[in-house]
Amino acid sequence: MTLPSFLVVSLLPFLLPFLAQSGPNPLNDDVLGLIVFKADVSDPFSHLSSWNEDSDHPCNWYGVSCDLKSNRVTHLALTNLSLSGKLSRGLLLLQYLTTLDLSRNNLTGPLQPDFLRLQNLQTLDLTANSLSGSLPSSFFEQCRSVQSVSLASNGLLGPIPGNVGNCLSLASLNLSYNQFSDVLPSSLWNFVGLRSLDLSNNDLFGTIPPGMNASINMRVINLRNNRFTGQLPGEIGDLALLKSLDLSNNLLNGTLPDSIGRLATCQYLSLSSNLFSGLVPIWIGGMRSLESLDLSWNKFSGEIPSSINHLQFLREVRLSGNSFTGGVPTWVFASGVELVSISDNMLNGAIELAGKSGSALRFLDLSGNALSGWVPPDVSYLKNLQLLNLSRNLLSGDIPATIGDLKLLEALDLSSNNLNHTIPSDICELASLKVLNLEKNSFYGEIPIQIGKCTSLTSLDLSENSLTGQIPMSISKLTKLQRLDLSQNKLTGELPKQLSSCPQLTYFNVSHNQLTGGVPSGTFFDSLPPSSLSDNAGLCGSVLNKSCPAVMPKPIVLNPNSSSSNNPLTQPNLNPTKNLHHKKIILSISTLVAIGGAAIIAVGILTITVLNFRVRSNKSQPATAFDLSDGYLTQSPRSDANSGKLVRIGGGDLEFSAAGHALLNKDCELGRGGFGTVYKTVLRDGQPVAIKKLTVSSLVKSKDDFEREVHSFGKVKHCNLVGLKGYYWTSSLQLLIYEYIPGGNLHKHLHESPASDSLSWLERFDIILGVARGLAHLHRHGVVHYNIKSTNVLLDGSGEPKVADYGLAKLLPMLDRYVLCSKIQSALGYMAPEFACKTVKITEKCDVFGFGVLVMEILTGRRPVEYLEDDVVVLGDAVRVCLEEGRVEELMDPRLGGDFPLEEAVPVVKLGLVCTSQVPSNRPDMCEVVKILEVVRSPQGTPEEELLV
Known part of the structure; x- marks a missing residue:
């Protein structure tokens, strides 16, 4: 006679001691333990339907594997089955269990303190569940034979127990994507056999404790996205087998210890977004196995060492956001590197390619420096180039005709230079070109009608030049175009009516020109903000609240590309x-x-009425109280009702780096969407963030309503949601501060x-x-x-x-x-x-x-x-x-x-x-x-x- 499962659960605290004293009962212990586990979870897809308490043994049950000789359960793998509920103590009866994998489910509640006490357990994987609470202090007390533990992507918090060093057999420990805080226990380095340590994306702070050279078998260390401070321990160079070291997005400072040069097997080194300073030592060229080097967004200075040229396996180099001086290193074009980013430094001089090499280079970003001279004609030797960003420099002259040889080029950004010629008519020989940004130069003449051949273009920015003539009708052929900015030129004539046929258009700006006539009709153009058309005295239309003489309203066009309203909308x-x-x-x-x-x-009249009323109201209000003090965005000392304060979700202060003055500058713009424009900047602690400036600022609720709503969805945390870090509110300006996601959007x-x-x-x-x-x-x-x-x-x-x-x-x-x-x-x-x-x-x-x-x-x-x-x-x-x-x-x-x-x-x-x-x-x-x-x-x-x- 078997007991009902609900009775088994209620009696388990009494049964466990009894079973422990009554000697081994292999089959019954395993069956009982699994049935108790099943009773504590919800199984929506009945994966555990084969688990029957009347069975003699569970070896044929779903997800269960046994030793062939003893018929004892050795493996329990129930990953990604949508199981919910709590972790049952019934699993402690599986005394021969070597692998327990319950990853990617929805198990909740605190973590039981004694799972690692199973004497034969080698692997524990509870990744991507919803476990919560602090890690029990006794969790690592008796690890026995455990080799791999992963508790990643849960909701665990508090400190990492100091007795973690008791697990001497541990080879892999992954506690990433939780909310662990406090300092690291020094016992962490007691693992002589530890090969992989991942504590990334937590809230750990303090210095990295000494003694890491005891972990002589370490291959991977990942401590990124925490709040570690202090200098990097010199003993890190003693980890002779280390292949990957990621300490990015912390607050580490000081110079790099020379011992890092001894990491001869290291393939990936990322120290980005910290406070490291001083010179990058020439010994960096001795790390012969290095494939990816990221020292971006620190305080390094001096010249970039030429010894990097010795790294024959190097494929990616990121040195942006430092204070490097000197010219562009020759190894950029002479080596086999595929990605080079040295933006936002102090490089100067002309760009000189090293011969006809550099065929491996695919992404080159030298923006935000003081480079001068011409865009080099021999850039055409870089046949595999897909992105070329030379913006925000001092380049002059014209765009060389040889740039048309870059058949794979997808993004060309030459904005904010001193280029002063006509836009070449053959620029659209770049058939793959998707982004063309020539703003803030001195280009003159007309926009070439051949621009319509750039059929892959999604973004075209020719603003702040001296362009004249009419906007060519051929632009309307760019059906993939999403962003068009022709503002602050000397353009004349009418806006091409065919622009309403650009189905992907989400941003349009022709302000500060000399345009005349009616604004094209259609849902997109009817909802344009007036600022996108301002300072064109001859423009008219409903969006400007200015009637066009003798022009009847156009009907709604459902098919932007249809030349006749009688064409059927078939597919x-x-x-x-x-x-x-x-x-x-x-x-x-x-x-x-x-x-x-x-x-x-339904809402056309209401739109115009409310917008006019609120624009007039806002004009009467004093300016927002923004102060820039010592390079940081701070609250104004005024008692003005419009002044605002940066608020960090979860508490703490939000302070921006010395680039804070460019917080809402177009140079920092990442993109524009239906609710606002997104900019990238860096916090004072070195972490990059994305800031959304809401375009509906005059329509947002009161401060109390705004803060209540922001706090409500700011508390929603999940690994598949962009995290909200904070916000800023005044009656005329609202900002939302998000974590920065570097990989781009899915549409791209x-x-x-x-x-x-x-x-x-x-x-x-x-x-x-x-x-x-x-x-x-x-x-x-x-x-x-x-x-x-x-x-x-x-x-x-x-x-x-x-x-x-x-x-x-x-x-x-x-x-x-x-x-x-x-x-x-x-x-x-x-x-x-x-x-x-x-x-x-x-x-x-x-x-x-x-x-x-x-x-x-x-x-x-x-x-x-x-x-x-x-x-x-x-x-x-x-x-x-x-x-x-x-x-x-x-x-x-x-x-x-x-x-x-x-x-x-x-x-x-x-x-x-x-x-x-x-x-x-x-x-x-x-x-x-x-x-x-x-x-x-x-x-x-x-x-x-x-x-x-």
Whole structure:
């Protein structure tokens, strides 16, 4: 007779001592322990259905492995199964267990103090759960034979217990992405056999304790993103086997100890975003195995050592944000380095290439120095160059014609120099060019009409020059263009009406010119801020509150590329180049009317009235109390009601580095979105941050409402969400300070990266799953994103997705719904059909719809809505047709090259379609989405047709 599982749980504290005294009972102990564990967890997909307490032994149970001779349980692997609940003490009965892997679930509660006491346990992996509380002081007391412990990506806090050094057999310890604080215990270096130590992304502080040379077998040390201070211990050079050392984003100072030069096997060295100073010693050239060197954003000075040229395996060098002097080192062009960033230093002199070498160089950033002379004509020798940034220097002359030989170049930034010639008409021979930035120079003459051949351009900035003539109509052919800035020139004539046919346009500025005529009509142009058109006395239109003489209002254009209003809005199959006999897909008129028509008609009058009233009100208010003291952004001593204070979420002070004066300067701009402009700057402690300046500043709620809302979503922490660090509020200016994510947004990786850098199937699946987890976490905390799209998904250095811009819709008052409507164009294709502007109802189901569109965008590599010459392609409709006709392989991104598992692709495609159901109640919630994706990743026992009906 067996006991019911609930009785087993309640009796376990009494059973354990009894079992310990009654001698071994191998089969019953293992069965009992696992049944007790099962009773303490929720198993939504019934993976543990084979676990039956009536079994003689558990060796055939899901996730369980046994020793063939003794039939004792040795391995328990239940990773990524959506299990929730607590860690049961029943597992302590598995006395022969060597591996316990419960990673990537949702287990909660505190960590039991005695898991490491299992005498045979070698591996404990509880990564990516929701464990909380402090680490029990006795956790490392008796480690016995444990070799690997990972508690990464949980919510653990407090100090790391001082007895951690008792685990002498430990080879790998990963406590990253938690909230551990306090100083490091010196016993940490007692592990003679320790090979990998990862304590990154915590809140640890104090100096790095001495004695690390005792860990003679150490291969990997990662302490980045903490608050360590003091100098780097010289004994670090005694770790002769060290391959990777990452101490970035801390407060370490002093000079580099010479002993680092003895790390002959080190391949990766990152000391960025600290306070190191002095010269970079020539012994850096002795680290012969080095592949990646990052010393950026410190206080190094002097010349860059030429000995770096001796590092024959070096591929990436980052030295930005220091005080290096002298010329550009010759090794930049003569070695096999692929990425060089020496921006924001004090380099001077001309740029001189070393012969015809440098064919390996792909990314070169020398911006923010004092380089002079001409852009070197022999730059054409750098055949593999994809990014060239020479902005913010003292370069003069013209753009050399030889730059057209850089056929792979995607980004060219020559802004803020003294270039003084016409813009070459053949610049668009750069067929791959996506970003062209020539602002703040002295270019003159007309904008070449050949600019329309730059069909890959997404950003064009020619502002603050002396350009004359008309804006060429050919610019309207740039269908991928998102950002166009022609401000502060001497341009004349009318704005080309065809500009309304640029479907991707999100930023447009022609202010301070001599333009005349009407502003093009359309949802985007009707919602432009007047400042984008200001100081053009001859311009007119509703957005300027100035009627154009004898001009009747234009009708709403639903198809930006259609030359006739009578053309049907039909859509071909996903691949329009194939001559297939399939029916065309009709664009939903009701959806576009809800998105476009209601946004214009229902709130047009209200928009103008409220904006005029609030602009007049704001003009009467005194200026915001910003003070710049000693290079730091501080609160003004005035008692002005408009003065504000920087507030750090979670307490503490926010102070910016000496570059704080450039806080909201265009040179620091990262991008612009529906809710504001994002800038990059550096905190006083050396950490880079991203600052969003809200463009709806005059429409945001009161200070109390603003702070309440910001604090509410500022407390939502998750590894797949961009962290909010703080904020600034006045009645006319609001700033949100976020963690800086260096990897760019998903839209660029999907639509702008070369085929060679295309995301793999595994990377795409992980992005989809990560975004789903981030949204599910938001919804669990009552936060609706509202604006989910590929530009609001950022990728960190390891490719992990982080959802950005969440919760911003709640910062707007109920009276200002038209602001939401004005953002719809930027998210066209992602918005749920029920999202009609006049009766906006923001729900979690709207996020699910946007997520479904994002899933299909990631799988196909296509944009949500594409405007062809005669048709409008809606991605969801095209995917549905391909799926119904059994042509799944055709709809997948060609850059995958067919390298994807069909058994995973099909259910994920179905999931995307289910999420975009026209009826909100038919869409799953995000927690269900996460569970479905986790089953697709680990489908044992779950037939594919059961995943999505």
